[in-house]
Amino acid sequence: MKYKLLENPNIEEMYDLIEEGLRKKAMINVFCCCKVIYEGRALSQLDFGERMILLKPDGSFLIHQERKVDPVNWQPPKSRTRTFIKDNTLFLESHRRSPKERLEVEIKKTHFVNYVLVEDYQELEIAGYEKDMGDMIMKHPHMIEEGFKPTDREYSTEHGFIDILGKDKEGNLMVLELKCRKAGINAVKQIRRYLTDFKEEENSNLENTGNEKKKVRGLLVAPSIGEDARELLEEENIEFKSIDPPKELKNDKKVTLDIF
Amino acid sequence: MKYKLLENPNIEEMYDLIEEGLRKKAMINVFCCCKVIYEGRALSQLDFGERMILLKPDGSFLIHQERKVDPVNWQPPKSRTRTFIKDNTLFLESHRRSPKERLEVEIKKTHFVNYVLVEDYQELEIAGYEKDMGDMIMKHPHMIEEGFKPTDREYSTEHGFIDILGKDKEGNLMVLELKCRKAGINAVKQIRRYLTDFKEEENSNLENTGNEKKKVRGLLVAPSIGEDARELLEEENIEFKSIDPPKELKNDKKVTLDIF
DNA sequence: GTGTTGATGTCGGAC
DNA sequence: GTCCGACGTCAACAC
Missing domain, CATH: 3.40.1350.10 (Trna Endonuclease; Chain: A, domain 1)
Structure with missing residues (x-):
């Protein structure tokens, strides 16, 4: 299957879909209310609010708020993403080896989640x-x-x-x-x-x-x-x-x- | 309605959903096969491939490939997004006044498209x-x-x-x-x-x-x-x-x- | 508006 | 790996 999508998933459904997406190296997209903690080169926290989370097959991890081009929190390519359930709550976690950095996302309510197996062989041609x-x-x-x-x-x-x-x-x-x-x-x-x-x-x-x-x-x-x-x-x-x-x-x- | 979602939409459905999302100042998300042309401070083109497009209510326009933290093409906040149909094909276009910049996305096949009215009142607390x-x-x-x-x-x-x-x-x-x-x-x-x-x-x-x-x-x-x-x-x-x-x-x- | 500076800058190339 | 420079840098703040 090329893609999979769930609306208002429960925790287990969501966990399964994200794990499947990670295994298949898909682009994973989550629209949810979440809280974010980052520790690494700096330290940050972001309280509960609705955001879009994007996980890429190269390990990139992006959390986008409703403004700005840059993600509010992120991890670079080659980071390792992990999902786990604690106290009936789903967490996403991303680790980077060097420099040692950690991103933790606590998910409260999910509107929908999906993954897509992306085919893109093109590279940007930039003039100059x-x-x-x-x-x-x-x-x-x-x-x-x-x-x-x-x-x-x-x-x-x-x-x-x-x-x-x-x-x-x-x-x-x-x-x-x-x-x-x-x-x-x-x-x-x-x-x-x-x-x-x-x-x-x-x-x-x-x-x-x-x-x-x-x-x-x-x-x-x-x-x-x-x-x-x-x-x-x-x-x-x-x-x-x-x-x-x-x-x-x-x-x-x-x-x-x-x-x- | 808090959000709306379409799988495999036809052009008219998609056009309507995106227009509605823009009007309501929602976060709009499109998973599709597209071609991108950018003209402005530089000049670039990206041939057809599957990508994720994110339109934010502040006018930001992001196109993400399956790798990297940075979008492959983008427009900054306050850009103006426009949709139009030409030759039975849906286009997204984003204009920036100064510096004068234009982004044009030609959409071939859409897996799904959605918009979400986001509520996020939190700001990032950062230290370090x-x-x-x-x-x-x-x-x-x-x-x-x-x-x-x-x-x-x-x-x-x-x-x-x-x-x-x-x-x-x-x-x-x-x-x-x-x-x-x-x-x-x-x-x-x-x-x-x-x-x-x-x-x-x-x-x-x-x-x-x-x-x-x-x-x-x-x-x-x-x-x-x-x-x-x-x-x-x-x-x-x-x-x-x-x-x-x-x-x-x-x-x-x-x-x-x-x-x- | 223009200009300057910091950033979890990111990204790529060279050593 | 580490270092160094370029970037459509972005984004915040001063003027």
């Missing part, structure tokens, strides 16, 4: 660094290889945006994925998804037109690449080009600002 | 940071050393605010810089800047008045100090006093008792 790299390649396509001609930027597909689309000197389609830092396995998976799309298209074109076969080349562009990423890359017949991102424009700007 | 440390020292100056008398708090200088200014039992000026965590090299540099100011002043006073020379002592107060910081400290003849920040809540559980 990577954008600069794209700008540079659009301006100097020979950096990729002789005869490379970029045709599209941020080309939209069903699986997401392709950073740069172009053709090599033979006329083969090239799908470029840019990373401004060391490329990980996710970068390779990403480019693989794009390629799947294009290869399907390519095959149907072939059937229709009988043209001579053009290849679709996947090319990962990054300053370096991780070991696991390299493996998948070779397996999938994707190419890799090592290019450093253009030297920081941000710093230059900041220096200028500091001067004034 | 720099202000508490300053309070403690002002209240118990002997913690620094016998005969220490603080004279000013947040004393303004050309280079910034001195946390605590005072005099030792000999009448020498003391410049205290407080850190509630392990002090790094920056803390030492900071105190060094303040000292430079005072020593210049001291010298000009000497010339003018011919008074006997009083020293200016710099004192870094922190629970501990890093190695590089220690080096610069000794080089600059700045002193160090190890003090842990107080971790006592002011109204220690009294609030709870008062309520009953």
